Amino acid sequence: MRAIIENMAGQLARVPGVVGVMLGGSRARGEERPGSDWDLGVYYRGGLDLDALRALAGPEVEVTGPGGWGPWVNGGAWLRVDGVAVDWILRDLDRVGQVWADCREGRYEVGTQAGHPLGFWSPCYPGEVALGRPLADPAGELTRLKRQTTDYPEPLREALTAATWEAGFLLDTAAKSVERADTLHVSLCLSRAVGVLVQALHAHHRRWCLNEKGALAFAEQLPDTPKHFGRLARDLLAAPGGSAAELAATVTRARELTRQTVAALHP
Structure with missing residues (x-):
């Protein structure tokens, strides 16, 4: 299968507008399971010959x-090759470069994107390059960018760890919906608060966080993560409660988890 993928990458790289192709996801990191998808980042510039x-x-x-x-x-596109899913994901290389420049200055965005329930965090762009593996790179652009993104920018680390203030703000907002037993609003606030903490824990250790999948499990294994962070976060998200009293207790526990995490990140 790998030979098929490498041949496909070479063909993609010859499409007008395509600069190079990079293997991403679990297969690039050596963490794949037998049925894992093959994720191919198709990096292009300017007009793309669709x-x-x-x-x-x-x-x-x-x-x-x-x-x-x-x-x-x-x-992009979703293909099946010999019964295995192969995903083509289009990436505008100039936009990736601009996001990388922003990250080096400590700037990032969180945008709305289908399939990303906590939003698309712009550092994902350089993170994909840092953790990916170039398969077809005729001009060497992806290889050079990968070399640059190996070093996590200190300004980005500082910005993402400082952003833990939002977790507390979200819990203050959630508390206002407790009396109405507004489970939807409280649950959404809890999910995003945990997501903000997880992003900060990754950044604290200069680790790229690409999306929500597996992010909690990875964060709980990092050295400065509070004891039982993963278990406590899962308990909060799994059963926030349906009554005002249950939701209030959940928000209280979430405040303590946030306090512990902020203390670990900013001793």
Whole structure:
């Protein structure tokens, strides 16, 4: 299968507009399971020959152009090769470069994107390059960018760890909905508060956090993570409660988890 993927990457790199192709996801990190997808980041610049991409994908596959999947996950295609899922994910290389420049200055965005319930955190762009593996890189651009992104920017680390203030703000907001037993609002606030803490824990250790999947399990194993962080976070999210009293108790526990995490990050 790997030979098929490498051949596919070479063909993709010859499509007009494509700069290079990078293997991402669990297979790039050596963490795949037998049925894991093959994620191919298709990095392009300027005009992209979608007709050539569609011809390569085949008539039974829908190829979505830039912007078709949302503002951050530009577009791409879902294929099946020998029964295995292969995902093409389009990435505008110039935009990736701009986000990388922002990250080096401690700036980042969190945008709305389908498939990302906690939002798309812009540092994902350089993180994908840092953790990915170039498969086809004719001009060496992806390789050079990967070399740069190996070092996690200190300004980004400081910005993401400082952003833990939002977790406390979210819990203050959630507390206002407790009396109404507004489980939806409280649960959403809890989820995002935990997500903010998880992002901060990754940044504290200069680890790229690409998305929500597996992020909690990874964060709880980091050295400065408060004891039982993962278990406490899962308990909060698994059963926040349906009554005002139950929700109030959950918010109280979430405040303590936030306090412990902030103390660990800012001793």
